Amino acid sequence: MIDLKLLQKEFDTVSKKLMRKGVDEKLLEKVKVKFEELKEAKVNFESLQAAQNAMSKEFGVYKREGKDISELKAKVDENKIHIADALEVQRLRQEELEKIAMAIPNIPDDDVPDGEDEESNVELGRVLTPKEFSFTPKEHWELAEQNGWIDFERGVKLAGSRFSVAYDMGAKLERALINFMLNYNAKKGYTEVSVPHIVNRKALEGTGQLPKFEDDLYKIEGQELFLIPTAEVPLTNLFQDEIIPADNLPIKMTGYTSCYRKEAGAAGRDTRGIIRQHQFHKVELVCITKPEESEAVFDDMVNTASEILTALELPHRLVNLCTGDLGFGAAHTTDIEVWLPGQNTYREISSISNTRDFQARRAKIRYKNGKKNELVNTLNGSSLAVGRTIVAIMENYQNEDGSISIPEVLKPYMGM
RNA sequence: GGAUCUUUGGCAGAGUUGGUCGAAUGCACCGGUCUUGAAAACCGGCGAGGGUCACACCUCCCAGGGUUCGAAUCCCUGAGGGUCCA
Numbered sequence: 001m002i003d004l005k006l007l008q009k010e011f012d013t014v015s016k017k018l019m020r021k022g023v024d025e026k027l028l029e030k031v032k033v034k035f036e037e038l039k040e041a042k043v044n045f046e047s048l049q050a051a052q053n054a055m056s057k058e059f060g061v062y063k064r065e066g067k068d069i070s071e072l073k074a075k076v077d078e079n080k081i082h083i084a085d086a087l088e089v090q091r092l093r094q095e096e097l098e099k100i101a102m103a104i105p106n107i108p109d110d111d112v113p114d115g116e117d118e119e120s121n122v123e124l125g126r127v128l129t130p131k132e133f134s135f136t137p138k139e140h141w142e143l144a145e146q147n148g149w150i151d152f153e154r155g156v157k158l159a160g161s162r163f164s165v166a167y168d169m170g171a172k173l174e175r176a177l178i179n180f181m182l183n184y185n186a187k188k189g190y191t192e193v194s195v196p197h198i199v200n201r202k203a204l205e206g207t208g209q210l211p212k213f214e215d216d217l218y219k220i221e222g223q224e225l226f227l228i229p230t231a232e233v234p235l236t237n238l239f240q241d242e243i244i245p246a247d248n249l250p251i252k253m254t255g256y257t258s259c260y261r262k263e264a265g266a267a268g269r270d271t272r273g274i275i276r277q278h279q280f281h282k283v284e285l286v287c288i289t290k291p292e293e294s295e296a297v298f299d300d301m302v303n304t305a306s307e308i309l310t311a312l313e314l315p316h317r318l319v320n321l322c323t324g325d326l327g328f329g330a331a332h333t334t335d336i337e338v339w340l341p342g343q344n345t346y347r348e349i350s351s352i353s354n355t356r357d358f359q360a361r362r363a364k365i366r367y368k369n370g371k372k373n374e375l376v377n378t379l380n381g382s383s384l385a386v387g388r389t390i391v392a393i394m395e396n397y398q399n400e401d402g403s404i405s406i407p408e409v410l411k412p413y414m415g416m
Numbered sequence: 417g418g419a420u421c422u423u424u425g426g427c428a429g430a431g432u433u434g435g436u437c438g439a440a441u442g443c444a445c446c447g448g449u450c451u452u453g454a455a456a457a458c459c460g461g462c463g464a465g466g467g468u469c470a471c472a473c474c475u476c477c478c479a480g481g482g483u484u485c486g487a488a489u490c491c492c493u494g495a496g497g498g499u500c501c502a
Contacts, residue, residue, distance in 0.1 A: 042466090049473085057486080060436075
């Protein structure tokens with residue numbers, strides 16, 4: 001949720017920034033008006049309520065003094081009707097406002113580059129040089145089938161398209177990577193947390209997946225529960241409605257979960273292989289910080305994810321997302337793209353975002369700054385998407401005969 | 417599963433003939449006096465959210481609903497905890 005007070009006070013500045021992200025200025029004006037109307041309704045309701053309270057107190061006095069209360073009662077009864085009306089008005093306006101305000105994305109930072117889509121993303125740097133192959137490197141699905149690591153047909157049999165089954169070294173690699181990543185993150189000061197894979201609506205509203213992106217979520221029939229699309233949701237919402245002592249910040253967490261996504265808007269994209277699955281494994285980083293320290297923590301998260309790739313000797317690059325490619329809740333995002341020689345391109349393997357106070361405002365996560373309660377900053381990032389890491393390992397570690405070597409650092413995790 | 421009791425501020429714990437209760441008291445905590453420093457003692461402050469320049473004011477005594485001019489206090493439903501019976 002954006003800061004409505006800020007929108008009201010500095011409409012021109014805020015709307016200009018949001019227009020960079022394609023938000024219609026008319027919509028923002030509407031939000032501003034609705035916000036003012038809501039405040040008005042609140043003041044109205046509260047003053048009626050105050051009058052009611054005062055009269056009720058008088059009642060006590062009258063009774064004790066044995067005075068006649070019929071006139072006062074008439075007044076109070078009339079006021080009651082007004083209160084009911086005022087409350088209804090307030091409720092409606094609140095609903096109206098929330099409906100549109102909740103669908104407004106976060107304000108992008110000033111240094112986020114302009115752009116429609118990923119074409120305008122800005123490369124920040126490269127780590128490791130892709131190696132030259134003496135043969136034409138294959139794509140991962142081919143290697144996966146050839147080595148018997150991944151079974152696409154039986155995944156479809158069990159659950160449908162975009163599901164797959166991992167076997168043998170493919171399955172072991174999954175497990176090894178998860179452990180390796182979690183251990184690495186723990187060493188960097190991130191506390192390991194194991195969370196539910198099913199969450200309620202409030203949690204998803206807190207992190208911004210709802211109400212706007214319900215189509216992308218798997219919902220449990222008959223219940224207001226959803227499968228998580230990322231561990232970011234439960235990890236961030238651990239602190240929903242809490243006021244955290246300043247000394248406890250920053251909170252740095254890492255967690256492994258499966259992630260479940262309908263991929264509603266992705267028809268036809270990445271249909272081969274395991275780049276885009278309905279269920280995939282991911283190790284996530286989530287941090288909760290004071291506003292002034294969030295950028296330092298952000299850098300640490302990017303480094304942590306990048307270091308894992310470096311340890312796996314996978315070439316990658318860092319990319320600063322442009323306004324058009326930025327997610328709903330992010331103020332700015334750095335993607336890490338790993339080199340895939342089979343596809344001869346870099347593909348996203350991690351996305352690290354600073355949402356600043358956008359999620360904190362929705363989820364009411366605050367901290368005690370002296371005497372005042374202030375919103376925290378929340379950050380999230382993958383470190384890393386496990387399936388895509390396997391893809392990267394397959395393509396980068398392939399040999400001419402189609403076999404695949406195992407990265408040195410993973411061998412201990414695979415009983416080798 | 418049945419009966420009964422219970423659910424209050426960081427903790428403990430008053431508050432059930434409904435009104436002056438957002439709530440006594442103790443502990444904890446913060447500030448001060450005293451002290452070389454600390455402890456003790458004494459003085460002062462001290463629930464949360466919204467709102468305001470600051471007040472005022474609104475909301476919150478497990479959750480939700482109801483009765484009433486007015487509810488922490490009464491009624492209903494649900495959840496957690498205790499005890500007894502199965």
